Amino acid sequence: MNRARAPANGKIGRASAPYLLILPSILFAFWIIGYPIYDMANMSVHAVNRFGKTAAFNDFANYQRLFSHQLFIGCLIRTLVWTVFVVGGTVLLSVPIALILNEKFFGRTLARIIIMLPWAVSLTMTGIVWRWSLNGQFGMVNATLREFGLQDTPIEWLATSTAAFPILIAIGILVSIPFTVTVILGGLSSLQADVFEAARIDGATAWQRFRYLTLPLIRPFLNIVLVLNFIYVFNSFPLIWVMTQGDPANSTDILVTWLYKLAFRYGELGIASALSIVMFVILLALTITYAALAMRNERSTA
Amino acid sequence: MYQNKKSRVLGLLAGAAAILATSSMAQAETVRVVLGYYSAATQELFEGMAKDFMEKHPGDEVKIEVIQWDNLQQRLTTDIAGGTEPDIAMIGTRWLVDYVKNDIAEPLDGYMTPEFKGAFIESFLSPSTFDGTMYGLPVAASARAMYYNKDLLAKAGVTEPPTNWDGVVDTAKKIKALGTDAYGFALQGKEIETDAYWYYSLWTHGGDLIKDGKSGVASPEAIEALTLYKSMIDQGLTEPDPSGLNRQDIERLFKQGRIGMILTGPWLRGQIKTDAPTLNYGLSPIPEGTTKATYGVTDTLMVFKSSKNKELAMKFLTETAFSPKWRIEFSTKEGFLPVMKEEAAAPVFADDPQLKAFTDMLPYARFAPPVANWEQMVDAVIAAVQKVYIGQAQPEAALKEAAATIDGLIQQ
Numbered sequence: 001m002n003r004a005r006a007p008a009n010g011k012i013g014r015a016s017a018p019y020l021l022i023l024p025s026i027l028f029a030f031w032i033i034g035y036p037i038y039d040m041a042n043m044s045v046h047a048v049n050r051f052g053k054t055a056a057f058n059d060f061a062n063y064q065r066l067f068s069h070q071l072f073i074g075c076l077i078r079t080l081v082w083t084v085f086v087v088g089g090t091v092l093l094s095v096p097i098a099l100i101l102n103e104k105f106f107g108r109t110l111a112r113i114i115i116m117l118p119w120a121v122s123l124t125m126t127g128i129v130w131r132w133s134l135n136g137q138f139g140m141v142n143a144t145l146r147e148f149g150l151q152d153t154p155i156e157w158l159a160t161s162t163a164a165f166p167i168l169i170a171i172g173i174l175v176s177i178p179f180t181v182t183v184i185l186g187g188l189s190s191l192q193a194d195v196f197e198a199a200r201i202d203g204a205t206a207w208q209r210f211r212y213l214t215l216p217l218i219r220p221f222l223n224i225v226l227v228l229n230f231i232y233v234f235n236s237f238p239l240i241w242v243m244t245q246g247d248p249a250n251s252t253d254i255l256v257t258w259l260y261k262l263a264f265r266y267g268e269l270g271i272a273s274a275l276s277i278v279m280f281v282i283l284l285a286l287t288i289t290y291a292a293l294a295m296r297n298e299r300s301t302a
Numbered sequence: 303m304y305q306n307k308k309s310r311v312l313g314l315l316a317g318a319a320a321i322l323a324t325s326s327m328a329q330a331e332t333v334r335v336v337l338g339y340y341s342a343a344t345q346e347l348f349e350g351m352a353k354d355f356m357e358k359h360p361g362d363e364v365k366i367e368v369i370q371w372d373n374l375q376q377r378l379t380t381d382i383a384g385g386t387e388p389d390i391a392m393i394g395t396r397w398l399v400d401y402v403k404n405d406i407a408e409p410l411d412g413y414m415t416p417e418f419k420g421a422f423i424e425s426f427l428s429p430s431t432f433d434g435t436m437y438g439l440p441v442a443a444s445a446r447a448m449y450y451n452k453d454l455l456a457k458a459g460v461t462e463p464p465t466n467w468d469g470v471v472d473t474a475k476k477i478k479a480l481g482t483d484a485y486g487f488a489l490q491g492k493e494i495e496t497d498a499y500w501y502y503s504l505w506t507h508g509g510d511l512i513k514d515g516k517s518g519v520a521s522p523e524a525i526e527a528l529t530l531y532k533s534m535i536d537q538g539l540t541e542p543d544p545s546g547l548n549r550q551d552i553e554r555l556f557k558q559g560r561i562g563m564i565l566t567g568p569w570l571r572g573q574i575k576t577d578a579p580t581l582n583y584g585l586s587p588i589p590e591g592t593t594k595a596t597y598g599v600t601d602t603l604m605v606f607k608s609s610k611n612k613e614l615a616m617k618f619l620t621e622t623a624f625s626p627k628w629r630i631e632f633s634t635k636e637g638f639l640p641v642m643k644e645e646a647a648a649p650v651f652a653d654d655p656q657l658k659a660f661t662d663m664l665p666y667a668r669f670a671p672p673v674a675n676w677e678q679m680v681d682a683v684i685a686a687v688q689k690v691y692i693g694q695a696q697p698e699a700a701l702k703e704a705a706a707t708i709d710g711l712i713q714q
Contacts, residue, residue, distance in 0.1 A: 049404055052383035070707070136546050137555060156546025159491070160692050247492045248545040248688040264376050266678045267400065 037280070043273040050267025062270040066278070069271070071250055071258060078165070079234065079254040086172040086236075087229045090180050091222065093173065098184035099214075112185075119178035127242030130171055134158055134243075158244055161251030168240055168252060172233065180225050187221030188214070223294045227287055234283055255279055331611045332363040333618055334388035336378065338371045338601065340442065343635045347628075355622040364618055382406060389609040390619070395429045395602040396670045398438050403674060407437040408605040413616035418624070426641045429669045430602050438602035439619060442638045444567045445667050446502065446597045447659045448589060452582045454484055454562050463563070463586040467506070467530060470563060470589045474539035477562045487534060488552040488564040491544030491691050497683040498597050502565050502588050503527035505595035505668050511679075512671045517708035519683060520701040527591070528697040532690050545691045557581060567599075568660050572637045585659035598667030600641070639664070675711040682707040 044062055047055040066072055101112050118126070133140040136156035145151040158164045191214070199209050237256045240246065246253030246261070253261075255275065263272035337348060345368045352364035367388070369377055375397060381387040393401070401407040411419075414436075419427075422440065430438035450463045458476035474486025490499040501511070507530075509523035518524060534540050541547060541555060549566070556564045557578040564570075565588060574581050588596045603623070605615050622628060629645040632638070639660055640646035651657055670676060686704035689695040695703075 050400055051379055051404060051406070053404075135551070136543060137541070137551065153542055156543030159543035159546030245493060247684075248692055249685040249694065261681070264379075265681075266675070267379070268678075 040273050040276050040280075043269065044277050046270070048269040048273070050269060052269060058270075062274040063278075066271050066274045071253065074250065075253050075255050075258045078252070079256075082165075082169060082172070082254050083230060083234045085169045086176060086233045087226065089169070089173040090176040090229060091225060094177055094180035094184055094225070095222075097177065098181045098188055099210075101181065101185055102188040115181055116178050118175060119182075123175060123236075123238040124242055126171070126175055127239045131158070131243045134167065159248065161248060164244055164248075164252050168243060171243075172236065172239060175239070176229055176233065180229060183221055183225050184218060187218040191217055219294075219297075223290075227290055230290075231283055231287065234279075330361045330363070331614045332365060333390065333611055333615045334365045335367065335390040335392075335618075336374075336381075336388045337366065337368045337392045338374050339368050340636045344368050347632050347635060348623075350631075351618075351622045351628050354628075355618050358621070359614075359617070362614060385608070387606050387608060389611055389615040390603055390605055392441060392601055392603050393438070395438065395440070395600045396672070396676050398430055398602055398604060399432070399672045399674055399676070401604065402432050402437050406607055408607045408609070408612055409435045409437060410439070410605065410616065411436050413613070414620060418620055421624075421642050421644060423641055423643060423646065423664070425598070425664060425667060426600055429598075429600055429672060430604075432672065438604040439624060440600040440641045441603045441623075442601040442633075442636065443641045444569070444599050444638055445660045445663050446498075446565055446567050446588060447663060448563055448565050448586050449556060449570060449583050450563045450586065451484075451556070451559060451561065452584050454559065458562070463584060464589060465587070466590045467503070471530075471534065471539065474534065474562060475537070478538055484560045484562065485541040485555070486539045486562045488556060488561045489531060489535065489540040489544040489547075489691075490549050490552050491547055491688060492684075493548040495549055496687065497680045499565065500528065500531065500683070500687050501597055501668070502595070503530055503591070505597075506588060506593060507591040508593050512673060512708075512712070515712065517679075517705040517712070519686070519708060520698070520705035523592075524701055525697050528687060528690055528701060531687075532697060535691060543692075545688050556583075568639065568657070569637050571656060585656050587659065587663055594663075594666040596663040596667050598664065598669050600669070673712065675714060678711055679708045682711075 043052075043054055045057060045060060047058045047061070049055070097115065101108065101115065105111075132138070134157040136142060136154040136159070139157075141157065142151060142154050145155075155163075157167060195213060195217075196209060199213055204212070235256050237260065240252060240254060240257050241260065244252045246257045250258075256279070259272055259275050259279070262268045262275065335348065335352075337344060339345075345366065348366045348368070352366055355364055356362060371394075374393070378387065378391055378393070387406075398407060419436075426440040426443055427436065430436060430440060448463065454477060455461075455463065455473065458473065458480055460473050460476060464470045464473050470487055477484060477486040490496055504511070504519070504524050504527040507523045507527040509521050509527055510518040512518060513521070531540075535544060541552070541561070547555075552561065552564060553566060553570055553573065555561045556570070557574060559578070559581060574583065587594065603619060605612055605619075609615055624642065626642065626644045626648070629640070629642050630648050630650060633640055633645060634650050639657070640648070640651050645651065646661065651661070673679070682704045686695075686700040689700045690697050
């Protein structure tokens with residue numbers, strides 16, 4: 001710390017030099033990130049036609065129409081259910097997978113590759129494959145069930161929301177696992193072996209070692225995984241779009257798929273931009289709250 | 303004084319430059335055409351037209367660009383917002399109302415001779431006419447008819463295809479009684495044109511989508527039309543869980559010989575030819591309720607108001623693209639119905655008995671109403687019929703909800 005302290009007087013120029021040097025990059029970054037947000041916010045408070053031409057300021061009518069829209073609350077609730085279940089399920093499954101892959105066993109490298117492999121396949125492709133597999137008349141899932149004599153009449157898996165939404169969540173978990181396992185595995189391999197050895201000598205059980213050593217030590221990694229997954233999943237478009245397009249009767253629509261319909265199918269750019277701002281604010285608020293909580297926790301445990 | 307003189311000289315120079323620029327542009331004009339992708343033949347067909355036209359008009363250029371239909375609306379919207387729109391674009395006719403309302407489409411009457419206008423089949427011009435002014439030329443037309451599986455109907459003891467809905471229900475019951483894995487009547491329940499599949503029933507029951515400036519989807523006729531479909535699902539006369547099948551899915555079932563009757567467009571003929579050449583099928587009109595109807599759909603070629611070469615753009619359309627030679631070439635290769643009288647009289651169309659099933663229905667063709675917010679109305683209707691198909695709501699309640707949404711959109 002002492003080394004970094006600025007010299008007492010007359011050297012302010014030197015102290016601010018680094019900031020001046022990175023100033024252009026900072027301004028550039030602000031412009032790249034900030035301008036679209038500004039543009040979107042600007043559009044959201046004006047009357048806009050479907051060709052993006054903005055007209056007069058319209059007293060937040062876009063927001064009014066958004067909040068009073070019959071689909072808004074439903075989509076919001078489904079988005080939260082979708083996000084919580086996908087992120088929660090992903091983390092709950094990824095921790096044990098990462099623990100197993102962290103052990104030394106024959107074929108570990110192969111197992112790690114197999115876990116990572118789905119990451120290389122685009123979400124759109126995964127969605128298409130599952131859509132076909134779940135097709136009632138021609139799909140692999142029904143064919144398998146029939147083969148084993150478990151099914152008489154074909155089931156259309158994506159025809160009702162009671163089946164389609166949980167299936168979408170399960171597939172959402174499946175595609176989020178590779179990234180999550182990778183990060184947690186990175187955390188696990190950074191742990192010092194001697195701490196665990198000391199604990200074992202002191203007579204701690206495997207569960208105790210996990211609960212009181214592993215878990216607190218990989219907490220920063222879990223935090224990263226939670227926040228990043230939360231943002232990805234909240235905004236996740238391709239899976240649901242490819243598999244159901246929000247059907248039947250909007251029962252699998254989440255905010256982002258509805259946003260796409262509003263903007264590009266209905267040409268309601270005003271409501272769509274208002275919705276984008278609302279989604280941005282929700283994500284920002286949740287992320288900041290979570291980051292603040294996580295930091296406070298870290299400080300109190302430190 | 304000096305200042306003034308200088309600016310005048312500059313002004314003169316600028317004017318001269320502008321004149322030079324426009325005159326040099328008049329020598330070599332370029333017309334950019336953006337088209338939707340129908341098949342691998344689309345690009346080739348229009349490149350052929352462009353080549354023809356450029357030979358007749360040396361120095362001018364016609365540039366063709368073909369884009370997937372899914373992206374077309376978004377691409378044109380972005381172009382218009384950025385001021386980089388082409389001179390001519392192919393669009394779904396139902397989009398035209400938004401283009402007219404926002405003063406983007408050029409009125410075409412001034413560029414056409416009465417003979418040229420008179421060469422079209424009348425009913426195809428109305429969807430692109432607003433307040434008596436034409437804003438687009440119909441380029442691809444389709445109507446819908448009923449395909450039926452002759453072998454399946456024969457096995458069920460039905461020799462003639464049913465002509466009304468009672469007959470359809472009756473035939474479907476007989477097919478169900480066979481106890482095979484075939485279904486009597488195909489019902490589409492998701493994605494693009496799920497609404498259209500219900501309009502067949504709505505229109506033939508005497509209903510209207512929009513009547514006297516209000517939604518007609520909750521009329522007694524509409525409720526009857528939807529109740530009919532729901533009762534067919536409940537009796538097992540359709541494939542199970544229709545809300546899980548889109549248009550391709552039910553067409554695929556028909557090609558596999560597992561559907562007795564299906565309502566769809568002329569493109570299925572071409573698919574059967576390549577995918578299921580042995581399928582023994584026939585074509586007949588959409589079943590009647592209280593009246594005859596079919597769904598007519600056209601796509602449109604329109605000229606942008608902002609185009610600098612509107613004259614030349616229209617010349618390309620009137621002289622080449624809509625010449626009988628290229629019309630016949632286009633419609634036969636892409637599998638569409640003729641839109642011009644001379645085209646319809648050509649042997650390829652006049653002597654094709656299967657195509658007659660479609661062209662015979664043209665006088666009864668109904669088109670999507672030219673209203674703004676059409677896509678939102680469609681989705682409201684789709685949500686309503688899906689709720690009924692999966693048993694989440696009764697026809698009347700679901701349709702009333704949709705009608706309220708549509709009325710709100712009309713008033714907007």
